[in-house]
Amino acid sequence: MTLLLLWAVGGWAQNKYDNPDTIVVARDGTGEFRNVAEAIEVCRAFMDYHKVIYVKNGTYKEKLVLPQWLQNIEICGESAEHTIITYDDHANILWPETGKPMGTFRTYTLKVEGNDITFRNITIENNAARLGQAVALFTEGDRLRFVGCRLLGNQDTVYTGTAGSRLYFSDCLISGTTDFIFGPATAWFENCTIESRANSYITAASTPQNQPFGYVFNHCRLIAQAGVTKVYLGRPWRDYGYTLFMNCELGAHIRPEGWHHWEQHREQTARYSEYNNHGLGADTQNRVAWSRQLTRKEAEKISPAVVFKTENSWLPY
8 A cells, every 4th residue: 555645734634544543454354454554554653642453363464664653553453363463584585675685683574663552462473484583573662562462483583672662561472493582672571471492592682781671571481392392591692681580480491501691701791580480490509600599679679660760661551
């Protein structure tokens, strides 16, 4: 669909979608649009009201960008299992503009540049074969929420791509092989299921040194597909990577040492912690010496209000 040019002399031209009413998307033609991209295009820039794009069950093969001028949008699926946004780019596909491999950061199925955007009850998937890095979700915006979603891929499923941005994942399934949650953002994962598809690494935080928090997993469940038995909780993509698992169920696939340094010197700077975990992978007696077990007093100080506090506070619920 051609991008709608809605500017007129003195302001916006009349746009019937410039209101808080819900837009319906359906592949079978029963909605106002058949593709999610078409619905995104009619949303006004910098909306000061909440706009819902309701997506009916179906498979939507789309490579989507929510640009930075969009805000206050909620994309809500009819059901997480049957409302699927999918694409299949991977890092070794040749980029048409250069004839060179695409690289990791262009492979996304969905890129979110805008702030204050919510995704609910929807699957975001990169279903490329295991031929290289393949991002399903690429976030750049601040104050993003993912509630009851499924984020599926292999290597590099979720890229939290902007330092200082704040992300909240609640009741989500996140599935992948290697470093499938990675990047510099601050992210809280509440009651999520984290599924490993291969013997590899779950997280690869690149938290900046001056950022007090990176990834916090609280009351999450770590599971693995059949045959997966040796998985690290994380490795620091950059110095000072921060990851904390607390009150989580760690399956038997988690390696006894728990963490990997990636490069030897990062043992001196990585900020890796656990608290009050349980399950067959939660035994801490053989954890690497450079990880920490928080005290109860330390853990009680960690909450979304604290983790997301910057010059402008944010509570995601």
